Amino acid sequence: MRGTLHLHFKKPPSSLFALTIYGQYADHMQVLFPAVAYDALMATKSRLRTLREAAGLTVRELARQIDEQHTNVLYWETSGNLPRSNVLVPMAKALV
Numbered sequence: 001m002r003g004t005l006h007l008h009f010k011k012p013p014s015s016l017f018a019l020t021i022y023g024q025y026a027d028h029m030q031v032l033f034p035a036v037a038y039d040a041l042m043a044t045k046s047r048l049r050t051l052r053e054a055a056g057l058t059v060r061e062l063a064r065q066i067d068e069q070h071t072n073v074l075y076w077e078t079s080g081n082l083p084r085s086n087v088l089v090p091m092a093k094a095l096v
Contacts, residue, residue, distance in 0.1 A: 049077045055095045065094040 052062050059077075063070040066087055076083050083091060
């Protein structure tokens with residue numbers, strides 16, 4: 001092996017790299033979403049559930065009344081995302 005130079009670089013383990021990146025991401029997200037704002041967001045997520053329970057409806061009953069799948073209702077309750085605009089009026093009527 002004339003003229004060949006072999007260099008051996010020690011490569012850091014990929015898990016160390018991933019953990020470093022994740023740590024930076026987690027720190028960044030904690031700055032963006034302080035605990036107070038997160039707690040307020042969690043309170044709004046359960047608002048649909050509170051309204052549904054106050055109306056005396058199960059998830060399946062509400063879904064049937066608004067002509068949606070029960071998994072959509074569960075998704076809206078747990079994620080805090082709003083349903084499509086064409087669902088809001090029937091949902092409001094069902095929850096009154």
